[in-house]
Amino acid sequence: MMIYHTHSKEETRALGRALAQEFLPKTLVTFSGDLGAGKTTLIQGLLEALGARPPYPSPTFVLMNEYRLPSNTEKGIERVYHADAYRVGATDFERLGFLEWCEDSAGIVLLEWPERLAEILPPRRMDILIETLAENERKITVQQRD
Ligand code: ADP
């Protein structure tokens, strides 16, 4: 388990860029934390470092944004699925293809609000928790499961 502290939005985004360097294909990464904690900010850094083309809109309403990575072939990551389960449940997400995204051998899944999918979450994943300690201070816990 790794714990980080950040003191600005930019620092959180930079942490996202650094964490992306360690990602391998077929990884599910979950993001927990209250509204305004910094989930989207961290994910923007990740998407940037993976080579996804901006803009990086929130998937809150569309449920999933898929990015194709033309240049990021060295590690074998070709697709990023950025999903948000806030408005739906496990049944809807299964129907959308959530488990197939997780099985994509050239894909990375970034999932906000994993609590909503507790029954179907694959046990092998990276969990990231963002906690607000002060207006500009965040504690970010990164934990590999299984
Ligand atoms: P979430 O997606 O979790 O709802 P966002 O990333 O959209 O959160 O928003 C985080 C908000 O908190 C932004 O308004 C940002 O400017 C502010 N903020 C303040 N300090 C930090 C920090 N250390 N890391 C990330 N965001 C921060």
Ligand code: MG
């Ligand atoms: Mg968000």
